[in-house]
Amino acid sequence: MQNTEMNIATVKPSEWKDFIKVCLSADLPTMTWGASGIGKSDGLRQIAEEEGYTDVIDIRLSVTDPTDLKGIPVPDVQAGFVRWLRDQRLPTDPKAKVIVLLDEVNSGTPIEQAMAYQFTLDKAIGDYVLPENCRIVCAGNRVSDRGVVNTMPAPLRNRLVHVELVPDxxxxxxxxxxxxxxxxxxxxxxxxxxxxxxxxxxxxxxxxxxxxxxxxxxxxxxxxxxxxxxxxxxxxxxxxxxxxxxxxxxxxxxxxxxxxxxxxxxxxxxxxxxxxxxxxxxxxxxxxxxxxxxxxxxxxxxxxxxxxxxxxxxxxxxxxxxxxxxxxxxxxxxxxxxxx
Incomplete structure (x- = not known):
């Protein structure tokens, strides 16, 4: 089924699970659009369990300060450079296998959404690199859902594989x-x-x-x-x-x-x-x-x-x-x- 308004495919939950699994396998970040309360977050946790991921790290961009992901610079006087104190939710174990969910991604301000540019494209923020077996998934409401949403910048849209989820x-x-x-x-x-x-x-x-x-x-x-x-x-x-x-x-x-x-x-x-x-x-x-x-x-x-x-x-x-x-x-x- 095609969504002519958003120019993307519309899928029911059983199809959506297969859609996301293929993108996880290809290591491509996805963006799921859909109404509130239809089970986007819960569905992703089911997918994670079925695919052997140990956790879903839920990061809400709408309540995330730009420094939360990149970290806070702390001077290291002896070494002569700045160290970054980062969000402890992000995995550092090279063997970690988790999904990072950027939920409510289009509810963030333009600056908050811009944080996701490098993260979704390179799986990195500054000098932090997401472990190889970790994946990134985004989700958010549509404008028609009357939630707190902002226009997603074109550079971010073009980094994601988009799909609209509808109840069935x-x-x-x-x-x-x-x-x-x-x-x-x-x-x-x-x-x-x-x-x-x-x-x-x-x-x-x-x-x-x-x-x-x-x-x-x-x-x-x-x-x-x-x-x-x-x-x-x-x-x-x-x-x-x-x-x-x-x-x-x-x-x-x-x-x-x-x-x-x-x-x-x-x-x-x-x-x-x-x-x-x-x-x-x-x-x-x-x-x-x-x-x-x-x-x-x-x-x-x-x-x-x-x-x-x-x-x-x-x-x-x-x-x-x-x-x-x-x-x-x-x-x-x-x-x-x-x-x-």
């Missing part, structure tokens, strides 16, 4: 299943896909992958019903809260999914799409090695679309469950139907 519901639900996001939110985002990221500049709170993850943490605390709606508003805004509260009434009136463990044929299969999304998320979340056969038996009664959702969520959360015979059979049947 399928990628997010896979991540959510792996990271213990409550099933109510996974199901709701599947049903109302425009609510994964819905930025309205005139509103204080708005839904994003980050604020939805915050809301998940709150819901695990089981707040009172009188407080719950206010907390949803506080994380994701009033519009999201109205729709999600309505969805919760449906979710909480689902048939008792725990009965699936012992008698899957006795559990009602919903017909309303909203309720089916809720049911699919609940069924997938309850699956484990002790009940997989019965979970698959119930899942077989769902429509093909919802069977795929259940299998996808289970596989994302626990790869070992994919070895279950009933899981494999259903997965093969779905693949045959898709190819027919």
């Amino acid at each position: 519901v399928d990628d997010w639900t896979t991540w959510a299943s792996q990271n213990d996001i409550v099933p109510e939110l996974v199901a709701f985002v599947r049903w109302k896909q425009d609510q994964l990221h819905h930025f309205e500049p005139e509103f204080t709170a708005f839904p994003s992958p980050r604020s939805i993850a915050m809301l998940s943490s709150i819901m695990k605390k089981r707040p009172s019903s009188s407080l719950e709606h206010k907390l949803v508003e506080g994380c994701c805004g009033r519009g999201f809260a109205i729709e999600f509260t309505g969805f919760l009434k449906v979710f909480r009136s689902l048939p008792d999914v725990q009965r699936i463990k012992t008698d899957p044929d006795s559990v009602e299969v919903p017909t309303d799409p909203c309720t089916l999304y809720a049911m699919a998320s609940s069924v997938a979340r309850m699956a484990d090695a002790t009940n997989m056969d019965n979970v698959m038996k119930y899942t077989k009664r769902l429509g093909r679309e919802f069977q795929m959702l259940v299998l996808g969520d289970i596989g994302a959360r626990d790869k070992n469950l994919c070895k279950n015979k009933s899981f494999i059979e259903m997965n093969c049947d779905l693949k045959k139907l898709a190819q027919s």
